[in-house]
Amino acid sequence: KVFGDLEVLIMKNHQLSLNEQYVWTDTWAMCRLFARAEKQVTLKDTAPNAELATDIMQHYRGHFLANEPSRWTIVQREALRTRFIRHITALAQSVENEVSQMAIQCYQRLLEVDPLIEEAWQGLIRCYQLQDRHAEAQASYAKCVDVLATAIGVPPSAATTALIES
Numbered sequence: 001k002v003f004g005d006l007e008v009l010i011m012k013n014h015q016l017s018l019n020e021q022y023v024w025t026d027t028w029a030m031c032r033l034f035a036r037a038e039k040q041v042t043l044k045d046t047a048p049n050a051e052l053a054t055d056i057m058q059h060y061r062g063h064f065l066a067n068e069p070s071r072w073t074i075v076q077r078e079a080l081r082t083r084f085i086r087h088i089t090a091l092a093q094s095v096e097n098e099v100s101q102m103a104i105q106c107y108q109r110l111l112e113v114d115p116l117i118e119e120a121w122q123g124l125i126r127c128y129q130l131q132d133r134h135a136e137a138q139a140s141y142a143k144c145v146d147v148l149a150t151a152i153g154v155p156p157s158a159a160t161t162a163l164i165e166s
Contacts, residue, residue: 030059030080037087046098053091053102057109060084085110085117092123100127115147118160125163138164 008022020028033056040052064077092106104127110120121144128137141164144156155161 026059026061027064027076027080030056030084033059034083034087037091041087041090041094044094046095049091049094050099050102053088053095053106056084056088056091057106060113081113085113089117089119089123092120096123096127097130100130103127116151118144118148118157121156122160122163125160129163 008019010017010019018025033052037052037056040048043049060080064080065073066077088106088110092103092110095106096103103123107120107124107127110117111124121140124140125137125144128134128140141156141160144160148154148156
């Protein structure tokens with residue numbers, strides 16, 4: 001009765017669900033953006049890829065129901081987090097050479113989500129080198145070394161070290 005004549009709740013396959021015509025959820029929005037990213041990144045079109053990366057980063061505001069320990073939220077949280085990392089990484093790599101500042105923002109955001117993503121450290125170092133910001137590339141490498149050593153007790157991969165030594 002609260003919703004009047006709107007069919008906000010619908011029964012589908014013996015399950016109660018929300019009607020997408022009347023309800024917006026952040027997870028549905030993220031899933032639509034991820035679907036666009038899967039198609040868009042293959043086109044290697046810099047401007048739309050950079051715009052899509054911005055949209056995804058604006059919508060992803062942190063871990064889904066971060067303090068909720070129930071199984072279904074953990075599964076959903078990890079699925080969204082994994083897809084966020086995968087798509088932002090791919091979009092950042094696709095714009096790295098043409099719009100390196102946008103790629104830097106993507107890599108920094110990835111490292112906010114998970115500082116152990118070595119691929120993000122590598123991208124950050126590459127972008128700083130592309131911009132002749134060698135001191136920042138060195139500082140990023142040093143931070144990567146520190147984060148990996150502190151968190152999991154390992155050095156960066158040979159690929160990461162090679163970026164700095166080149």
